[in-house]
Amino acid sequence: MVDRSPRVRASELTGRAWLNTGGRELGWPDLRGKIVILDFWSFCCINCLHVLDELRPLEEEYSDVLVTVGVHSPKFEHEADPDALAAAVDRYDIRHPVLDDPELGTWQAYTARAWPTLVVVDPEGYIVAHLSGEGHVQGLVSLVKELVDEHEAKGTLHRGDGPYVPRPRPEGVLSFPGKITALPEALRAPGAEGATYLVTDTGRHRVLELDSTLENVLRTWGGTEKGYLDGAADGALFNEPQGLAVLPEAVRARAGYDVVVADSVNHRLRGIRLGTGEVVTVAGNGVQRLLDAEGARTGDPNVIDPAADPLEVSLSSPWDVVWSDRADAVIVAMAGTHQIFSFDPRTGSLAVFAGTGNEGLLDGPTGDAWFAQTSGLAVDAAGTVWLADSETSALRRIDFRDDDVVVSTAVGQGLFDFGFRDGDGERARLQHCLGVAVLPDGSIAVADTYNGAVRRWDPASGTLSTLAQDLQEPSDVLLEERGEGEDPLLLVVEANAHQVVRLPLPKEARFVDEGASQTQRPPSLIAGGTLDLVSRFAAPSGQKLDDRWGDPTQLKVSSTPPEFILAGSGAAQGLTRTLTLNPEIDDAVLHITARAAACDGEPGGEIPDHAACHLYQQDWGIPVRVTGDAADESEMVLDLRGIN
Numbered sequence: 001m002v003d004r005s006p007r008v009r010a011s012e013l014t015g016r017a018w019l020n021t022g023g024r025e026l027g028w029p030d031l032r033g034k035i036v037i038l039d040f041w042s043f044c045c046i047n048c049l050h051v052l053d054e055l056r057p058l059e060e061e062y063s064d065v066l067v068t069v070g071v072h073s074p075k076f077e078h079e080a081d082p083d084a085l086a087a088a089v090d091r092y093d094i095r096h097p098v099l100d101d102p103e104l105g106t107w108q109a110y111t112a113r114a115w116p117t118l119v120v121v122d123p124e125g126y127i128v129a130h131l132s133g134e135g136h137v138q139g140l141v142s143l144v145k146e147l148v149d150e151h152e153a154k155g156t157l158h159r160g161d162g163p164y165v166p167r168p169r170p171e172g173v174l175s176f177p178g179k180i181t182a183l184p185e186a187l188r189a190p191g192a193e194g195a196t197y198l199v200t201d202t203g204r205h206r207v208l209e210l211d212s213t214l215e216n217v218l219r220t221w222g223g224t225e226k227g228y229l230d231g232a233a234d235g236a237l238f239n240e241p242q243g244l245a246v247l248p249e250a251v252r253a254r255a256g257y258d259v260v261v262a263d264s265v266n267h268r269l270r271g272i273r274l275g276t277g278e279v280v281t282v283a284g285n286g287v288q289r290l291l292d293a294e295g296a297r298t299g300d301p302n303v304i305d306p307a308a309d310p311l312e313v314s315l316s317s318p319w320d321v322v323w324s325d326r327a328d329a330v331i332v333a334m335a336g337t338h339q340i341f342s343f344d345p346r347t348g349s350l351a352v353f354a355g356t357g358n359e360g361l362l363d364g365p366t367g368d369a370w371f372a373q374t375s376g377l378a379v380d381a382a383g384t385v386w387l388a389d390s391e392t393s394a395l396r397r398i399d400f401r402d403d404d405v406v407v408s409t410a411v412g413q414g415l416f417d418f419g420f421r422d423g424d425g426e427r428a429r430l431q432h433c434l435g436v437a438v439l440p441d442g443s444i445a446v447a448d449t450y451n452g453a454v455r456r457w458d459p460a461s462g463t464l465s466t467l468a469q470d471l472q473e474p475s476d477v478l479l480e481e482r483g484e485g486e487d488p489l490l491l492v493v494e495a496n497a498h499q500v501v502r503l504p505l506p507k508e509a510r511f512v513d514e515g516a517s518q519t520q521r522p523p524s525l526i527a528g529g530t531l532d533l534v535s536r537f538a539a540p541s542g543q544k545l546d547d548r549w550g551d552p553t554q555l556k557v558s559s560t561p562p563e564f565i566l567a568g569s570g571a572a573q574g575l576t577r578t579l580t581l582n583p584e585i586d587d588a589v590l591h592i593t594a595r596a597a598a599c600d601g602e603p604g605g606e607i608p609d610h611a612a613c614h615l616y617q618q619d620w621g622i623p624v625r626v627t628g629d630a631a632d633e634s635e636m637v638l639d640l641r642g643i644n
Contacts, residue, residue, distance in 0.1 A: 007126045009126055010121045012109070013069070013106055015105065016100045017082065018097060018099055018100070019097070019167070022165035026099075026163055028125050031067055031163075032123065032125060033123045035066045035121070035147050035151075037119070038071055039051060039055065040071045040119070041071070042073060042115050043084075043091075044076055044391065044432050045373075046391075051118070063162070064160055065144075067096065069098070069099060070096060071099045075416075076393075078432065085100055087496045095166065096162075097163055113524075114619070114622075116132075117132050118136060123151045123157050130639050131639065132639050132640060133616070133619070134618075135616050138543070174204075174499060175498055176495050177495055177500065178202035178476065178493065179435070180199045180200075182198075182481075184246065189209055189219050193212070194211070194212035197210050197491070202240050202241060202495075203498075206224065206238065207222055207238070214491070214499075219233065230280050238263050239263060242262045242320060244261055244262075245322050245323050246258065246259055247323060255345035255346055257345070258271075258274045259272040260343070264318060264319055265317070266284070267317065267318070268315060269282050269283040269315070270282065282310065282345065283310040283311065285311060304350050304351055306351065310350055315332075315341075317334070318333065320332075320333040320376050321333070324383065326383035327353065327385075331353060333375055333377050334355075335373045337357050338355060338359045340352075340353045340371065340398070355369055356370060358370045358591065358619075359591070360591055360621070361394055365404055366405045366407055369407035372394075374388065375433075376390075376435040378444070380444075383400055385397065388435055388447065390434055391432070393430040393433060394409055395444065395446055397410060410444075410459070411429070412430065414560055415560075418430065419517045420448075421515060422463070427516075428464035429517075430446065430464075431450035433446050433447060434449040435449075435477050437476075445467065447474040447475055452469060452471045454471065454474060454477060471492060471497075471501075474492050475494075476492075477493070478490070478491040487505065489502045523624055524636065525624075526636070527626075527629060527631075527634045530581065531579045532577070533636050533638070534636070534637045534638070535555060536575070536639050537553065537616065539598040543599060543601065543614065545597070546599045551573040552596060552597035553597075554571060554574070554593075555571070557570065557577055558591045575640070588626075589621055593620075594638065597613060597614070599613040600612045617640075
């Protein structure tokens with residue numbers, strides 16, 4: 001049994017409104033007798049989206065005793081919009097009550113420090129577990145089973161339906177479309193007149209070919225239910241497909257398929273043979289990519305065996321894909337690991353193309369760069385790859401130089417900086433951008449998603465301007481080539497309006513300044529001098545730490561600005577660290593990654609051969625403020641997995 005003393009009663013659930021309850025406000029008396037998982041999330045956060053999918057089987061298996069309550073605690077200003085939250089609940093097919101917590105009141109009451117955070121409350125209303133990050137489902141299964149047995153024996157478990165009330169679903173040709181690309185004439189549907197476009201109908205888990213009106217469906221791949229299945233167009237299944245890339249003709253001939261699809265929730269790349277309609281898996285084993293047990297010790301997420309079978313390699317939420325002549329490969333925005341991958345359709349070879357796996361904004365050689373949930377890609381005439389780095393609200397670029405490949409930032413400051421401001425790159429701000437496209441003059445159109453706008457970055461002048469406003473979460477942009485003498489148009493995927501629209505390109509730049517913002521998350525107040533970091537981890541029941549090759553735990557620590565930490569940064573084994581802080585810097589962000597590897601087996605016993613092993617990992621980006629007050633924190637405790 002888990003030791004749960006001293007017992008701490010769950011704090012009240014306070015917020016602006018409830019969703020998925022039929023308008024009913026919930027409190028702990030309404031949830032008494034149920035095991036409750038509080039899921040603190042934000043709809044921008046890829047790790048939070050992973051947890052939503054991790055929890056679904058658990059929710060289904062224990063539907064009569066378990067209630068998940070999503071506590072939506074926004075990071076970005078747009079996420080505090082109740083209409084945007086309602087759309088996100090629909091888009092991600094969330095089938096449990098959701099509390100809208102725009103002021104972070106419930107977040108702070110439960111001392112959450114990271115998205116996602118999970119808090120488990122027993123049927124009597126006491127907290128029994130506090131977990132950060134993803135990958136906890138196996139431990140939650142064990143804990144829920146234990147709580148069911150304990151409280152059924154005590155008579156405090158109440159079986160029956162929970163408080164979830166479904167919302168009506170949107171109707172129309174498209175449902176939360178994600179990405180768009182044009183088909184060359186040779187690949188269009190037979191008999192099609194004029195241009196046609198492939199669009200990912202993400203909310204219905206399909207790929208569609210639309211005619212030139214953008215309203216009529218010519219061909220469909222996938223069903224309207226999520227799943228994973230290869231085969232004929234009408235039998236194949238996707239799960240929230242996103243990016244699309246049409247391969248060059250010579251590559252198509254060797255690969256045996258025409259289009260690469262980023263099948264995000266399936267953690268796979270899929271191929272479509274347009275002639276036959278067949279859907280095939282071309283990379284990914286369906287298991288979300290994390291470091292394996294050895295990687296947890298070495299801290300190296302960047303090694304993929306070049307000879308590995310691409311169907312045996314784990315991926316993590318691929319969000320966009322684009323062909324790059326300079327890389328001679330498909331470039332993949334691997335949002336779930338904050339990295340950029342390359343994929344060669346001719347050989348199946350996969351590689352980490354850029355990014356260490358650290359979440360943040362750091363420029364430099366591709367092997368050193370940091371990204372943050374990159375979600376949009378485009379290639380310009382010079383071969384430069386442009387990236388929409390959503391969690392840093394940044395427009396980034398990868399340049400191919402004579403001797404190396406380098407990452408730089410055009411617009412963006414970091415994980416907690418955003419806004420709606422045009423002007424020079426240092427001053428300009430975006431808000432969670434998801435798509436990019438190259439315009440005829442070499443400038444870059446940006447789907448500035450959470451600002452409901454399309455912006456234009458001019459590399460020649462180094463300025464950002466606004467092309468269009470008042471859109472409903474634009475998720476992608478594409479230049480539409482027109483006939484001779486006709487002005488080009490911009491196709492905009494307007495996700496929350498369930499449509500693709502055409503916009504003219506303005507003749508003159510328009511500059512908007514609605515200000516710059518930072519995430520309204522209160523900084524942790526620390527005394528200064530030194531700071532002790534402690535990440536608590538307890539292996540779930542039925543598991544033990546995998547110490548066969550030494551300490552299976554690790555902390556990786558850095559900061560923005562880097563000079564904030566004078567000593568103690570970097571990666572090392574163990575879950576404790578003492579940092580020496582720069583006395584000349586008062587405000588900073590700590591970037592902390594904690595990892596632990598555990599395998600099935602009882603504490604004190606041997607780990608059985610072929611035992612299943614699990615990696616527990618959480619990334620924190622924690623704003624801190626040095627006060628000089630000895631009463632403030634000199635120790636920061638972060639729960640990788642904590643049981644009360």
